[in-house]
Amino acid sequence: MRSWKIRLGMAILGFFTLMAIFGPLLVSGDPSATSDDGLVGPSAEHWLGTTQTGQDIFTQIVYGARISMGVGVLSAVIATIVSIAVGLIGGYFGGAIDETLSVITNIFLVLPALPLVIVLAGYLPQRGVTSVAVVIAVTGWAWGARILRAQTLSIRRRDFVEAAKASGERPMRIIFFEILPVQLPVIATSFLATVVAAILAEAGLSFLGLADLSSVSWGSMLYFAQNGQALLVGAWWWFIPPGLCIALIGAGLGLMNFGIDEIANPRLRTIKPPRRKKLEARS
Amino acid sequence: MRFLARRLGFYLLTAWAAVTLNFLIPRMMPGDPVDLLVARLKGNVDPAAIEAMKQAFGISDANLWVQYVDYLGNLFNGELGRSITFFPTEVTTIITGALPWTVGLVGVATLISYLLGTLLGVLAAWKRGSWLDGVLPVSTFMHAVPYFWVALALVFVFGVTLRWFPVSRAYGLDVVPAWDGPFVSSVLYHAALPAITIVIASMADRILGMRNVMVTTLGEDYVVMAEAKGLTSRRVMWAYAARNAILPNITSFALSLGFVVGGSVLTEIVFSYPGIGSMLLKAVENEDFPLMQGIFLVISLAVLVANFLADLAYVVLDPRTRQEA
Numbered sequence: 001m002r003s004w005k006i007r008l009g010m011a012i013l014g015f016f017t018l019m020a021i022f023g024p025l026l027v028s029g030d031p032s033a034t035s036d037d038g039l040v041g042p043s044a045e046h047w048l049g050t051t052q053t054g055q056d057i058f059t060q061i062v063y064g065a066r067i068s069m070g071v072g073v074l075s076a077v078i079a080t081i082v083s084i085a086v087g088l089i090g091g092y093f094g095g096a097i098d099e100t101l102s103v104i105t106n107i108f109l110v111l112p113a114l115p116l117v118i119v120l121a122g123y124l125p126q127r128g129v130t131s132v133a134v135v136i137a138v139t140g141w142a143w144g145a146r147i148l149r150a151q152t153l154s155i156r157r158r159d160f161v162e163a164a165k166a167s168g169e170r171p172m173r174i175i176f177f178e179i180l181p182v183q184l185p186v187i188a189t190s191f192l193a194t195v196v197a198a199i200l201a202e203a204g205l206s207f208l209g210l211a212d213l214s215s216v217s218w219g220s221m222l223y224f225a226q227n228g229q230a231l232l233v234g235a236w237w238w239f240i241p242p243g244l245c246i247a248l249i250g251a252g253l254g255l256m257n258f259g260i261d262e263i264a265n266p267r268l269r270t271i272k273p274p275r276r277k278k279l280e281a282r283s
Numbered sequence: 284m285r286f287l288a289r290r291l292g293f294y295l296l297t298a299w300a301a302v303t304l305n306f307l308i309p310r311m312m313p314g315d316p317v318d319l320l321v322a323r324l325k326g327n328v329d330p331a332a333i334e335a336m337k338q339a340f341g342i343s344d345a346n347l348w349v350q351y352v353d354y355l356g357n358l359f360n361g362e363l364g365r366s367i368t369f370f371p372t373e374v375t376t377i378i379t380g381a382l383p384w385t386v387g388l389v390g391v392a393t394l395i396s397y398l399l400g401t402l403l404g405v406l407a408a409w410k411r412g413s414w415l416d417g418v419l420p421v422s423t424f425m426h427a428v429p430y431f432w433v434a435l436a437l438v439f440v441f442g443v444t445l446r447w448f449p450v451s452r453a454y455g456l457d458v459v460p461a462w463d464g465p466f467v468s469s470v471l472y473h474a475a476l477p478a479i480t481i482v483i484a485s486m487a488d489r490i491l492g493m494r495n496v497m498v499t500t501l502g503e504d505y506v507v508m509a510e511a512k513g514l515t516s517r518r519v520m521w522a523y524a525a526r527n528a529i530l531p532n533i534t535s536f537a538l539s540l541g542f543v544v545g546g547s548v549l550t551e552i553v554f555s556y557p558g559i560g561s562m563l564l565k566a567v568e569n570e571d572f573p574l575m576q577g578i579f580l581v582i583s584l585a586v587l588v589a590n591f592l593a594d595l596a597y598v599v600l601d602p603r604t605r606q607e608a
Contacts, residue, residue: 106293107300109538112586114545115563116304119579122567123312200429204549207431208564222432226553231439231450239439243432250427258423258491267498 006259012252013192016245020069023062031055031063031216042237049237052228060216061241067217068246071133072199078137079198080191083144088175088183090145091152102149108142117201121210132211136201144190151183189260196253203246218242286604290594294587301583305576306354310347332370363580364573368565374577377562382581384453385558388474389547392481396543397536400486404493404532405525408501418490426487430546434480434553441476448476451555477554484550485543492535497528530601537593540586548582 035054042049048057090101120135121127155161156179164174180187199218205211206219209227213220221242225231230238262268357364363374407415442450454460454469500506501524509523548560555561559578566574598604 103293103296107297110294110297110541110587110590111301111304112541112544112582114542114548115579115582118548118563118567119308119575120312122570122572122575123308196427200427203429204431204545207429207549208552208567210567222435226435231435231443234439234443236439239432239435243429243435246432247424247428251424254423254426254491258419261495265495265499267502268495 003259003262005255005262009252009255009257009259012248012255016065016069016249016252019062020065023065027059027062029056029059031060039233039235039238041235048241049235051224051238052230052235057221057238057241060221061218061245064216064218064221064242065245067129067212067215068199068202068219069195069249071129071136071202071211071217072195074130075133075136075140075198075202076191076194078134079140079194080144080187082137082141083148083190083194084180084187086141087145087148088152088179091149092156092171092175092179094153094156098149101145105142105145105149108139109146111139113139114201114204117205118208118210121205127210127212129212129215132202132205133198136198136205140194140198140201144187144194147186147190148183151186152179155179155182189257192253192256196250199246199249203242218245284605287594287598290591294591298584298587301580301587302355302358303351305580306351309572309576332367363577366566366574367571368569368574374574377574378559378577378581381557381559381562384556385547385551385560386585388477388551388556388558389481389544391474392478392547393485393540393543395478396482396486397489399482400489401493401529401532403486404490405497405520405528407490407494408497408528409520409524411498419494422487422490424487425483426491428484428487429549430480430484431549431553433484434477434550437476437480438553449473450476453557474556477550477556480550480553481543481547484546485539488539489532489536493528493532496531497524500524500528503527526600530597533593533597533600537590540589540593544582544586 032055035050035056037046037050038052038054040046040050040054046056046058048061050056051060086101086105090098090105116139117135120138121132124131124135161174161178164178169178202211202217203219203222206213206217207222207226209223211217211219213223219242222239225235225239225242228235228238230236258268361375363378365371366374366377369377403415403418407418438450441447449455449472453473454466455473458466458469460466503524506519506524509519514523548563550556551558551560552564559582563575563578563582565571566578
């Protein structure tokens with residue numbers, strides 16, 4: 001039943017999650033520790049080479065996973081809570097409440113997220129992990145809220161909701177104990193997508209030097225690679241790995257999405273012979 | 284036309300929201316921006332600059348409502364205050380200088396990416412099972428790749444290693460800005476890598492989106508009917524399937540614009556391209572809040588205008604939206 005796309009996607013996401021949780025326990029060494037071997041290419045001693053100041057890039061990638069994914073997950077948790085509240089309450093109550101919440105959601109969907117995040121980060125007195133996660137969450141909730149609202153609109157007329165209403169349950173209880181559990185699969189999918197978007201946003205902010213640069217993340221690695229002239233001295237091993245990790249996580253999520261789409265809509269599959277050929281052969 | 288009127292109303296509302304956000308952010312964020320700047324410069328700041336900045340924010344002892352009305356009034360007169368970094372230059376002057384570069388680069392790149400992506404999506408769906416399926420794994424990988432990372436990779440390969448393209452600035456040092464051959468070709472030459480970055484990084488979404496909608500559309504009865512009538516493949520592909528499949532694609536394109544613009548900001552910075560994005564970073568680094576706010580406002584309004592253009596395209600392509608309901 002489960003396609004290879006879903007399995008591969010889950011394997012990639014699982015791999016990076018495990019790396020973020022257990023990697024730092026397995027890889028000894030300080031990611032910020034400098035040494036005398038600056039700008040050494042990949043070797044047995046330094047699997048992914050070293051930075052200008054002799055920091056081991058493999059160690060940085062492993063420790064950076066924790067910060068990058070940590071910010072992504074934290075930010076996505078906040079954004080998902082907001083999107084659940086906005087989407088479910090709007091969809092359930094309808095009327096003026098729904099109109100207002102929908103307009104706010106659509107406004108946040110249209111406004112360019114990264115410039116807003118940059119402006120908000122510009123005003124932060126201290127740019128710690130939490131404050132950066134919150135700022136990213138401000139722009140990341142709207143998409144989830146829109147999907148959840150649409151789902152809620154279709155669920156609120158179902159029999160079990162009507163039954164709960166008839167038995168005199170309070171609206172908030174119906175929303176969060178009757179409707180919310182039914183939507184968990186949708187929430188999970190939108191949560192994953194939000195994590196990836198947040199990881200991308202964090203990388204962008206760090207790359208601009210607008211996040212916490214004292215902690216090693218994939219974005220801050222790219223910031224130091226750019227400012228350390230990694231490109232001009234040909235140190236490809238410095239900037240390729242962090243970006244590759246981010247892209248792989250995105251690809252993992254994409255694979256899962258396509259796998260799910262293909263189950264829902266079998267026509268999307270690539271393995272089937274094209275329909276056109278058959279028609280032409282018959283004629 | 285009700286469709287367009289409704290959309291226009293929504294964009295006006297969103298524009299108002301962006302303007303109001305711009306007013307509220309400096310007042311809601313922890314710390315007073317003016318104090319922050321004075322502290323940062325350790326007193327080495329021109330008193331005139333502090334005054335200008337307070338004026339730019341409309342920070343006064345008046346209550347919030349009066350400040351808000353003042354702020355809106357200034358905005359309507361096209362006043363965004365003075366920049367701190369380039370004091371005493373007006374923010375509007377700086378933005379008008381940088382905007383053409385960004386609109387040119389991002390506009391053209393986005394258009395190319397949209398057309399190319401849609402075309403590839405249509406072909407990938409039409410020729411399902413052929414070598415074009417190879418586009419899919421590549422797009423899956425590319426759709427979440429950070430723009431600035433693509434930019435770094437292109438700079439490394441084509442700029443530093445092969446030395447085919449310049450890696451910074453918008454035109455060479457050896458030409459003077461004018462509408463003549465050498466200048467224009469220098470501008471195009473310098474825009475090549477940043478434009479390719481934006482095309483590569485934003486195209487994957489279009490390919491995947493278009494392919495999926497197109498595949499679904501190909502199963503519709505009217506497509507089968509068109510084939511059964513013996514219409515040419517090309518006619519069926521473009522006039523029947525693609526024309527219908529493109530509608531949801533335009534909507535998702537419009538929604539992705541904000542993301543493309545965000546990525547373009549980062550791309551400009553990698554290439555030190557003298558557009559709005561590089562200016563935004565400069566403003567943030569120098570805590571130049573009036574400039575920062577002004578740029579955010581201009582970017583937001585530009586995205587809204589682009590969204591409206593996408594709606595216009597939708598109306599042209601879908602006769603149903605033109606019906607008077």
